[in-house]
Amino acid sequence: MEEKTELTSTLLDTTPYDQNEFNDLLFENIPGYAFVKDEHYKIVKANAAFLSMYPENSRDKVIGYTTVEDYQPDEAEQFLAMDKKALIDGYSETIETINFPDNSVRTLLTRKKRFLGTDGSPYILGICTDITEREHLIKQLKKSNQDLDQFAYIASHDLRAPLNAIAKLASWIDEDYKDELPSGAIEHFSLIKNRIDRMTCLLNDMLTYSRVNQTPRITEEFSLKELVFEQFDMMSVDHAFNVTCKDLTISMQKDAITIVLRNLLSNAIKHHHLDSGSINVDISENRGFYTITVSDDGPGIDSQYHAKVFEMFQTLKPRDQQEGSGIGLSICKKIVRNYGGDISIRNNDVGTSFIISWPSVSVLKHTAFGVHA
Structure with missing residues (x-):
């Protein structure tokens, strides 16, 4: 360590250029508006970019002044508040x-750092970065996302009424004229009902997707095992599927994770290649994140489709072979990302695992494994 220090000192001492001139050059070319203030909030140094913020005829009044000499006391206090915070x-x-002097309005990110001068007095180094365009793009993106969410909500909500009317009409015809219809017409009515159910599912999923950002961020304490079994029971699965889940009381956003787990359980059952199977839900906590793993013993998902399945309206099989809106996994991904987590897929020797990473609050109690058939 000593040798390294001596070498550094030697290099600095033998620098072939003037150190003060180099520091001035570096300060002048800082990518942004740079300035230095003393402990009395007076500007003692500023680069050309910073001076350009002031009218040309008043730039000679910047160095050596606080620039708030003509302000009212309360206005000056407000203007210097962040300077005082930096000093303290x-x-x-x-x-x-x-x-700005050209009448443009710019948004600046201003950072101020305290340092000591050679005389031991405190100074403030301030650097302002122009983030006007960035803030504008962020606002545009937020508005675009809000517009898309609003469109999805309106579309899914307003389409319910005509869809329900079609469903009722088909049901009335089926009830009143079923015995009089030829076999081909009965088959067509069956297809109509099937398409109505598919459209209803699609609208429900679109509505859920549009409301992801509105999901309450309320943290609750609950049993993961009870939540998983509750969602599984609500599915009214006719086939012989077994679900196992780690019995852990956790604290997180229950409403949001419920939607994710419901979709993953449904996905594992719906896409299973057999009429029976097993699903296991495991959870662990490490470095401030829960890792929830939902594994099945189904046919698996080819690795080339791992990214595709999270896209909107994407299914691995034609909808005539496998019912689904193609939004379920997109909902999962949007919710998990909305809460600062992530979701990925892992192929197992048998079946597939969906791995959720979710910011944790605390793990409160850990017991054993439970089995539900």
Whole structure:
């Protein structure tokens, strides 16, 4: 360690250029508006970019001044608040709106860091980064997402009424004229009912997808095992499927994880190649994240489709062979990402595992494994 220190010192001492000139060059070319203030909040140094924020005829009044000499006391206090915070705490950061001399309005991210001068006095280094375009793009993106969510909500909500009317009409015809219809017409009515059910499922999933960002972020304490079995029982599965789940009391956003687990359980059953099978739900906590793994013993998913299955309206089989909206896994991904987590797929020797990473609050109690048939 000592040799490294001596070598560094030697290199610095023998630098073939003037250190002060180099520091001035570095300061002047900082990508942003840079300035230094003393402990009295007076600007003692500023680069050309910073000075350009002031009208040309007043730039000579920047160095040596606080620039708030003509402000009212309360306005000056507000303007210098982040300077005081930097001097006291050592650092401050804020986003502020500045009116430039050319009458443009820019949004700046201003960071201020305290340091000591050679005389031991405290100073503030301030660097302002122009984030106007970034903030504009973020606002546009948020508005676009809100518009898309609103469209999905309106579409799924407003389409329910005509769909319900079609369903009732088909049901009335079936009830009143079933005995008079030829076999071909009866088969067609069966297809109509099938398409109505598919459309209803699609609308429900679209509505769920559009409301993901509105899911309450309320953290609750609950039993993962009870939640999994409750969702499994609600599916009214006619086939012989067994579900096992780790019995763990956890604290997280129950409403959101319920939707994810319901979709994954349904997906494992719906896409199983047999009329019976096993599903296991496991959970662990590590480094502030829960890892929830939903595994099945089904046919598996080819690795080339691992990314595709999370896309909207994507199914691995034609809908005439396998009913589904193609939105279920998209909902899972959107919810998990919305809460700062992630979801991925792993192929096992038999079947597939969906692995959810979800920010945890605390693991409160761990007992044993439970089995539900």
